[in-house]
Amino acid sequence: MAKCKQCDQAIEFVKLGNGKWHPVEARESEVFYFHRDQPGMPRVKIVTANGSFFSGRLGTRHENGVTRLEGWLSHFTSCEGREEAPPF
Numbered sequence: 283m284a285k286c287k288q289c290d291q292a293i294e295f296v297k298l299g300n301g302k303w304h305p306v307e308a309r310e311s312e313v314f315y316f317h318r319d320q321p322g323m324p325r326v327k328i329v330t331a332n333g334s335f336f337s338g339r340l341g342t343r344h345e346n347g348v349t350r351l352e353g354w355l356s357h358f359t360s361c362e363g364r365e366e367a368p369p370f
């Protein structure tokens with residue numbers, strides 16, 4: 283298992299559609315309910331098993347317009363070792 287060089291947390295990598303490897307939290311995939319491409323907190327960045335990348339605002343299951351997505355939380359959501367925003 284890999285470790286993040288910035289914060290030493292356990293991570294896995296998922297290959298994105300653009301061929302780049304993206305670090306995600308090292309745990310089972312989860313179901314997220316979120317508002318795609320909307321600003322606000324809490325921010326989430328999610329990578330799916332087919333290599334798609336999504337970002338938006340975390341929501342709850344019964345909110346209007348919420349998107350249900352299964353995947354992994356991008357490590358860039360939580361990494362505390364990074365001072366700069368990741369280059370998406």
Ligand SMILES: [Zn+2]
Binds near residue numbers: 286357
């Ligand atoms: Zn990290």
